[in-house]
Amino acid sequence: MTAPTLLGSGTRAPEDGLARAARLAWHSEPRCIGRRRAGNGPLVVVDARHADDPAAVLGAVHRHYALSTNGGRIVPTVTVFRPGVHVHHRYGVHYAGHQRPDGVVVGDAANVELTELARDLGWRPPAQIGRFDRLPFIVSVDGADPRWHDLPAGLVREVPLDRSRTLPHIGELGLRWYALPVVAMDLVVGRDRFPSIFSGWLLDTEIGAFNLAARFGLEGAVARLLRLPPDLVGDPTLQVGSRVALELNQAATDSYRHHGVRIAQHVLEARQFVQFELAERARGRGWWADWPWVVPPASLPTAAWHQPAYPGRVQSAARFAWPGTCPVLPPGT
Numbered sequence: 336m337t338a339p340t341l342l343g344s345g346t347r348a349p350e351d352g353l354a355r356a357a358r359l360a361w362h363s364e365p366r367c368i369g370r371r372r373a374g375n376g377p378l379v380v381v382d383a384r385h386a387d388d389p390a391a392v393l394g395a396v397h398r399h400y401a402l403s404t405n406g407g408r409i410v411p412t413v414t415v416f417r418p419g420v421h422v423h424h425r426y427g428v429h430y431a432g433h434q435r436p437d438g439v440v441v442g443d444a445a446n447v448e449l450t451e452l453a454r455d456l457g458w459r460p461p462a463q464i465g466r467f468d469r470l471p472f473i474v475s476v477d478g479a480d481p482r483w484h485d486l487p488a489g490l491v492r493e494v495p496l497d498r499s500r501t502l503p504h505i506g507e508l509g510l511r512w513y514a515l516p517v518v519a520m521d522l523v524v525g526r527d528r529f530p531s532i533f534s535g536w537l538l539d540t541e542i543g544a545f546n547l548a549a550r551f552g553l554e555g556a557v558a559r560l561l562r563l564p565p566d567l568v569g570d571p572t573l574q575v576g577s578r579v580a581l582e583l584n585q586a587a588t589d590s591y592r593h594h595g596v597r598i599a600q601h602v603l604e605a606r607q608f609v610q611f612e613l614a615e616r617a618r619g620r621g622w623w624a625d626w627p628w629v630v631p632p633a634s635l636p637t638a639a640w641h642q643p644a645y646p647g648r649v650q651s652a653a654r655f656a657w658p659g660t661c662p663v664l665p666p667g668t
Contacts, residue, residue, distance in 0.1 A: 392416065409536045416531060428513045
C-alpha cells in the first residue's frame with residue numbers, strides 16, 4: 336500500500352498532467368455553478384491510484400475528508416483512484432431512508448434502496464431510527480463483493496440547522512446536514528476513466544430546497560413554525576412548499592455561517608456563473624451547462640435565471656462523468 340501523493344494546490348506550484356486534467360474537468364462540469372473558480376481557485380488533487388485494496392481506498396477517503404473539510408474552511412479537493420475501484424453511491428455521505436410497513440419513510444426518501452443495500456451487506460441502523468442516520472461508505476475493488484465502512488464520527492462534520500433570521504425557532508426541528516459534499520465521479524481523460532471523489536462547498540439551495548424540502552417530509556413541521564393553519568397546508572394556491580424551501584435555504588445559510596462552515600449563496604454564485612459564461616464567450620470557447628443545476632430554486636432575481644438555455648458541447652478531453660455513463664467528448668478524441 337502506497338500513501339496518496341499530493342499533486343497540486345491552487346497556483347502555488349506547477350501542476351502535473353493529472354492535476355491539470357482535474358482542473359479542466361471541473362471547468363467543464365455542466366452541473367457546477369462555481370466553475371469560474373476552476374481556472375485560478377484553490378484545488379487540491381490527491382493521487383491515490385496506488386490504493387490496491389479496500390483498506391487503502393478507505394485511508395485515502397479519510398485523508399480526503401480531512402484535507403477538504405479543513406476545519407470548516409472548505410478546500411476543493413479531488414482524490415483519484417485507479418480503474419477497478421467502485422464507490423456504490425453517488426455521494427460520500429447519505430442519510431438513511433427507513434421505510435416503515437405502512438409505506439411512510441423516516442429520513443431521506445431518495446435513499447430507501449441504498450439503505451436496503453447497506454442492510455443486505457450487514458449494516459444495522461441505530462435502535463432508535465431517525466431522520467439523519469448516516470449510511471456507511473460502500474466500496475468494492477476489482478469486482479469483489481462490496482464492503483461497508485462507517486466513516487469516523489469526528490471526520491464527517493455535520494452542521495445543525497439551528498439559526499435563521501427569518502424563522503427563529505427552526506432549531507426546534509432538530510435538522511442538520513453535512514459540511515462537506517463529496518461526490519463519487521469518474522475523471523475522464525481522453526479515453527481513460529479514473530474513479531474519483533470530488534468535493535467543494537455546498538450551495539444554500541442544495542441543502543434547503545433540493546434535499547431537505549424535497550425529500551424529508553418537512554412541510555407540515557415548518558408550516559407549524561410559520562403558524563399556518565393546518566387546513567391550509569395542503570392548499571396548492573398558497574405555495575406552502577415553496578415557502579418551506581425558502582425558509583430552509585435561509586436556515587442553511589445562517590447556520591453554516593454561525594458554525595464556521597463555508598457555504599455558497601445562490602444569488603452570488605449565479606452572478607459569478609454569468610461572468611464565467613461571458614468570459615468563455617469572449618474566448619470563443621464552447622461550453623455547456625445543465626440548466627436546472629446552475630439555475631437553483633428561487634433564482635428569479637438572478638441573472639442566470641434569465642438565460643433561455645445553456646446548449647453546447649464540452650470542448651475538453653478531460654471532464655467528470657457519472658460512473659457507467661458516456662461523457663460528451665470533442666471530435667477526434
